[in-house]
Amino acid sequence: MASLFTVRIRILLLQVTGFFINLVGQAARVFGGPKLGSGITRPVSEPLLLLSGVQLAKLIRQRKVKCIDVIQAYINRIVDVNPQINGIVKYRFEEAKKEAHAVDKKLLENREDDATLEKKWPFLGVPFTVKEAFQLQGMPNSSGLVNRRNVISKSDATVVALLKEAGAIPLGITNCSELCMWYESSNKIYGRSNNPYNLQHIAGGSSGGEGCTLAAACSVIGVGSDIGGSIRMPAFFNGIFGHKPSAGVVSNHGQTPMVRGIQELFLSTGPMCRYAEDLVPILKVMAGPGIKKLKLDEKVNVKDLKFYWMEHDGGSIVTTKVDQELIMAQKKVVAHLETVLGASVQHVKLKQMKYSFQLWITMMSAKGHDGKEPVKFIDMLTNLGNPIRPLWELIKWCLGLSVHTIPVIGLAMLEKNLDYDSEKSKKFQAMKESLLKELVEMLGDDGVFLYPSHPTVAPKHHVALTRPFNFAYTGIFNVLCLPVTQCPLGLNTKGLPLGIQVVAGPFNDHLTLAVAQYLEKSFGGWVCPGKF
Numbered sequence: 001m002a003s004l005f006t007v008r009i010r011i012l013l014l015q016v017t018g019f020f021i022n023l024v025g026q027a028a029r030v031f032g033g034p035k036l037g038s039g040i041t042r043p044v045s046e047p048l049l050l051l052s053g054v055q056l057a058k059l060i061r062q063r064k065v066k067c068i069d070v071i072q073a074y075i076n077r078i079v080d081v082n083p084q085i086n087g088i089v090k091y092r093f094e095e096a097k098k099e100a101h102a103v104d105k106k107l108l109e110n111r112e113d114d115a116t117l118e119k120k121w122p123f124l125g126v127p128f129t130v131k132e133a134f135q136l137q138g139m140p141n142s143s144g145l146v147n148r149r150n151v152i153s154k155s156d157a158t159v160v161a162l163l164k165e166a167g168a169i170p171l172g173i174t175n176c177s178e179l180c181m182w183y184e185s186s187n188k189i190y191g192r193s194n195n196p197y198n199l200q201h202i203a204g205g206s207s208g209g210e211g212c213t214l215a216a217a218c219s220v221i222g223v224g225s226d227i228g229g230s231i232r233m234p235a236f237f238n239g240i241f242g243h244k245p246s247a248g249v250v251s252n253h254g255q256t257p258m259v260r261g262i263q264e265l266f267l268s269t270g271p272m273c274r275y276a277e278d279l280v281p282i283l284k285v286m287a288g289p290g291i292k293k294l295k296l297d298e299k300v301n302v303k304d305l306k307f308y309w310m311e312h313d314g315g316s317i318v319t320t321k322v323d324q325e326l327i328m329a330q331k332k333v334v335a336h337l338e339t340v341l342g343a344s345v346q347h348v349k350l351k352q353m354k355y356s357f358q359l360w361i362t363m364m365s366a367k368g369h370d371g372k373e374p375v376k377f378i379d380m381l382t383n384l385g386n387p388i389r390p391l392w393e394l395i396k397w398c399l400g401l402s403v404h405t406i407p408v409i410g411l412a413m414l415e416k417n418l419d420y421d422s423e424k425s426k427k428f429q430a431m432k433e434s435l436l437k438e439l440v441e442m443l444g445d446d447g448v449f450l451y452p453s454h455p456t457v458a459p460k461h462h463v464a465l466t467r468p469f470n471f472a473y474t475g476i477f478n479v480l481c482l483p484v485t486q487c488p489l490g491l492n493t494k495g496l497p498l499g500i501q502v503v504a505g506p507f508n509d510h511l512t513l514a515v516a517q518y519l520e521k522s523f524g525g526w527v528c529p530g531k532f
Contacts, residue, residue: 004321023158039495040081040196043530044217048073050528052275053221053282057167058092058123060103061117062101067103067125067169071096074127076170078218084199086292087213088172089132089190090139099169100125121167122281128163129219131210132173132190133180135254136160142257144178144187147382148401157254159223159269159286166285171219175209179257180225181379182224182407183233183471184464185209192461195237196497196529201458204234210272211238215497216529221282224270225255227263228456229474231270232486232501237458239497240526241516243279243409246507247481250283259382266478276520279513280487293507300514307345309443309450318469322455329489329498336522348442348449352435355428356476357469359435363479364453377413390416407465418525436480440505448511449503453486455496457496477503485512487519491527 044050047515048317051059059065075093082088101123110117117124130136133143135153142148155163164170178187185208186192193209195201196216205211207224209235214222224231226244235242250269252259259267271282280296287294311330312322337343367373381388381404388404390412396402397409443449455470464470476485482503489498500519504511519525 003175003296016173016320025362035305035440036162038200039198040084040216040530042080044077044528046073046077047219049077050296051207051220053128053273053278057123057126058114061107061114061121063107068097070125071100071127071169071171074218074220077216081196081216082213082218084182085190085194085196085203085212085216087174087203087209087216088129089175091172092139092170092317094126094174094307095138096169096171103167103169108288112465122285123163124167124222126168127171128168128221128223129171129174130160130223131207131212131294132207133176133225133255133257134173134223134479136173137172139173141256142189143180144176144189145380146188148256149189158251158288160254162285162288163223168221170407174213174222176207177205178405178408179377179386180206180227181232181377181411182206182405183208183229183466184407184461185234188403189406195496197239197491198494200385201460201496202237202438202464204237204458207242207272208232208234208237209233211235211240212239214272215526217274220274221278223286224272225252225267225269226474227259227267227478229478231272232267232453232474234473235272236453236499237486237497239491239499240272240274241276241488241520242486243283243509243513243516244268244477244484245270245283246293246483247286248508249507249509250286251288251290257373257375261372261512262366263364263372263374263473264368265303265481266364268478274526276487276513276517276525279407279516280510283509283513286374295507295510296513298510300510302339302514302518303343304446305341305343305511305515306444306446306447307334307450308348309334309345310348310350310353312349312452313356313473314349314355316354316472318357319472320372320455320467320470322452323457325492326336326452326455326457326498330452330500332339333450333489333500333519340522350435350438352431352438353476355431355473358428359432360472360475361478366425366429377415380406381412385467386472387398388412393483410465432479439482439503443503443508445505445508446511447505448515451501451503453499453501456518457492457494458530459496474501477501482506483512485510485516487516488525488527489523490521497527
């Protein structure tokens with residue numbers, strides 16, 4: 001088995017490889033690559049696009065706005081800016097317009113009052129988008145894998161069906177990274193998604209298409225999934241809200257790739273949106289029967305909460321340092337909570353956080369309580385039914401012959417070589433349990449933990465390859481199975497979004513969601529790209 005020294009050498013080699021790939025990518029852009037502007041140049045001019053899902057639903061139910069006008073406004077926006085960001089990869093405009101007309105007809109014939117209609121259809125007529133990894137009837141479901149490019153969904157994923165039942169209307173499916181296993185959304189089927197605040201920067205992954213679509217006001221609510229930060233990283237990079245629910249609350253059924261064993265606890269399906277007031281209503285719909293595990297109707301007085309914060313992971317050898325602008329943004333939040341809100345705020349040092357990547361990779365490789373082995377990533381990457389050979393695939397990629405992206409090939413090589421012996425695995429599993437106990441005891445039922453969403457703001461395209469393990473800032477909370485909400489905190493000096501994670505104890509999602517609404521009111525929330 002690999003020694004710790006050998007593991008470090010492999011990590012270094014992967015980072016050096018990423019550095020050179022980054023240089024190649026930059027050269028490609030300079031010498032004949034696509035010329036991209038700094039960001040979306042057209043701000044939102046249609047007022048309907050600046051309303052939350054809750055507000056839109058109310059106006060539609062009260063017959064003050066026609067559903068078809070809302071849907072058409074979003075279609076016009078998508079046609080206008082999606083070619084720049086490549087967030088939505090397959091439209092369903094004609095179907096959406098038919099469904100909108102049906103909603104208007106229903107309201108014309110149904111004279112029930114607003115409260116009755118809200119109970120039946122809380123998101124009646126509200127447009128939404130869906131990560132391509134989820135089944136949406138009649139739409140592709142490849143998860144960015146070339147050998148699945150012709151797969152068309154014959155039914156809806158559970159969360160998609162629940163949102164449809166709540167009256168929401170899907171506009172299309174959004175881009176993701178290949179097999180949802182990288183934090184830049186790019187694949188050989190749909191190409192690359194771009195950040196609407198600066199097209200030269202990543203939209204994140206794996207729900208990156210969803211993130212940039214929402215940020216660009218091409219949708220108002222969206223469906224994402226998260227096993228290492230795939231909701232929260234793109235939400236952070238694109239300046240929107242994203243919530244990873246407590247483990248086992250929202251159904252993961254109907255998405256690709258499938259997981260099994262203990263990984264089922266780590267994968268979370270959750271909402272992404274521009275406005276914090278949409279988070280609780282969306283989660284209520286998406287959770288279905290799982291809503292009984294949460295306390296979303298419990299009133300939260302944010303002032304009475306206990307706040308804990310930590311500005312970085314304590315010095316991990318595999319992650320980069322946290323940007324000073326992100327630390328300053330976090331300190332502004334802390335100062336506001338102390339001086340304006342008068343809340344209890346305590347700085348903490350959780351020593352085991354610096355092993356976040358090691359804890360994540362160990363737990364992702366562990367057997368479940370039922371003894372089932374987790375699905376191996378390399379087994380999902382098949383060539384005519386046979387698992388790929390990573391080194392050979394790398395050679396093919398260098399020759400321009402591979403159907404896979406370089407991050408996926410690198411991850412397959414890492415999975416094949418980065419392994420812990422049983423003793424090391426037991427050590428990290430025990431460390432995970434110790435960290436979880438420390439956090440749960442610290443937070444109780446009235447505490448939240450503030451922690452960076454990522455060490456840096458959205459990096460430029462390809463740069464993520466030189467920082468492959470920075471996702472540990474989000475991934476650690478997947479293996480701890482805790483609820484987390486990513487909250488936007490405005491823009492930095494270069495116009496890229498800032499943000500922070502708000503973490504709570506198990507099944508205390510209502511606490512993080514209440515803090516999200518408070519931070520939105522205090523720091524402004526989503527900022528429309530192209531406005532400044």
